[in-house]
Amino acid sequence: MIGIENIVFLLVAALGIGLFVWQIRKIRKNVLLGRDVELADNPSERINKTLLVAFGQQKMFKRMLPAVLHLFVYVGFLVINIEVIEILIDGIFGTHRILGFAGILYSGLMAVNEVLAALVIVACAIFLWRRNVTELPRLKGVEMRAWPKMDANIILIVEIVLMVALFVFNISDLKLAQLRGAHIAGAYPISSLLVDALGSDEASLHVIGRVGWWFHILGILAFMNYLPSSKHFHIIMAFPNVYYSKLVPKGKFTTNPAITQEIKAMLDPSFQPPAPELDAEGNPIIQRFGAKDVEDLTWKQLMDSYTCTECGRCTSVCPANLTGKLLSPRKIVMDTRDRMEEKGEHPAIYHPNHYKEMGVERVDVTEEKTLLRGYITPEELWACTSCNACVESCPVNIDQLSTIMDLRRYLVLEESAAPASLNAMFTNIENNGAPWAFSPSDRFNWADELYVPSKN
């Protein structure tokens, strides 16, 4: 029976979904600020990787406890969302538990949902404990300023509240059915234990049930619209980000073809480099070497920053960070997102984080409105050993190292701003063909006076 409540619901749901689509378009626009890069090769390998790493959470299981707790929340999210489909149909058409016709299947789904919802509550409570009471080291750091901290807590608390709303709805439904002696579709192992928790006044039970139902669905719509402003956006971005992640060995860094053309022209005067691409007004596009700002990074590197969950696994294994250097791979990724949203579009709830405003003194950023120096300092970049520990540790295949390297390239190729000792190393390679100041004519001296036992 379609009544006023259903029309209101339809409007609210349409509004929520519309707002979400509007935000997604903004984020898409931001990501496309990045340079183009071709990453569509080997679809079958990419699908496999997505199934293993994103759907299968493969890399989470390097750390057992958070992996299991996260699995509860992840599976809970996936399965309980099937119920959201029912909620949407019920809401629009004024039906009640429309999928109930599925009989035993429906009972199974409802039972699993209740168990998962309880596990989600337990997991989120433990996560809150780890974050705020035992203060796990990797959940702290200079980049974990007011907004990221609050964001994490908001998500955990909202998830608990949503699950509680689900139970309230189920309990009141069960009790009402019991009072009326009616049959109710589904099985409710946890709610049936708590069936008397809400009293037995039919009118108020009905109200409580409706409030629980509305709260759950409004909560989900609000949560969906909160995602684009939050680290929790990873629940969507993890999948494309893993799909488009690097398939070649981690040690293979990108090669800039524009530089190859220049060198070939230098070595061979008859070589004709291809004409530079032209912009809309017919002027040649001058490409920067390396990255100074977000538009110099690729769309994949920008997508990385929207995928980051700020879990800190990368920073916790970074040899530079472990030994007290300023570099934190997580900060590189978070800074990229902040700068991108400062420069491009920003989602509904936008929190720029400026280190100076947050009173963080160690990161000596300047007033420059660029990713380099305005957010990420050369000192951080020069602390990197390119060891790939951060890349290896990331559960959603973010490539922190590629961004670090592109920023380094800008410092060296466009500003000649390498540390003096590295400039000396460059000079040695240019002059002697070795990073040290040895004469190339001595290169074969190691072979002098070398003996082996003779076989006879």
Add this chain to the structure above:
Amino acid sequence: MEENKRLVKVPTMAQMAANGEEPEILFWVGCAGAFDDRYKRVTRAFVQILEHVGVKYAVLGTEESCTGDPAKRAGNEFLFQMQAITNIEVLNAYNVKKIVTACPHCFNTLKNEYPDLGGNYEVIHHSTFLQQLINEGKVAVAGGEAFKGKRITFHDSCYLGRANNIYEAPREVLAALDADLVEMKRSRANGLCCGAGGAQMFKEPEPGAKDINIERTEEALATLGTAGKGVIATACPFCMVMMNDGVKNKEQEENVQVFDIAELIAQAEGLGK
């Protein structure tokens, strides 16, 4: 003993080409292998093994030049490509097919980054090459120093391990020694960098609480235990420098030695100095 050993004349590609010959493998020595006093001993040990098993090999000698790895990791893509393109010209001129190197940085660059610039070779790190020799029975790992029961811990090189997923080859080489192989807590994919990668080898560390090689050496020493002497095995010239410095810093030179896996095999095979 003099009469029992022979002087090795290391063949160069230029000589081979002059004789109209082609070697089975090119041994890419690398700058550390050619100039660093400590790592020259590794180069010599590896050549002793090559001579011992009778592989047809050659080196570039003075025609070799830096692969460009340190320049690339430091952000100097221009200098890297200059080096790479000139090296590829030399390698292609000699029609090189297969390269073996003892340096994971050279290995990674030659194998992964040269193809984009026109250099396509089969590139093998010496850990994989030694593993093959042992598996084929060409190296018996006998007749020399006995390592049975000796505590050895292997330090993973980032450019061999995470960068190229080679974790088992060096371990299998060490397993042939029948030594007491102990693993550090952070090993294989979770291995901790020695601190030299990304061109850190050529600069002072950024300000911090501790040097990375000290952190790693402490872990290695703790793994080897205080009971007696032990060996930190490496498969990379930069790791070798960093771990040696770490052991010196901890004043443990008397108890703990740092060796490349090729040196350990040469010693076990009785290939001497």
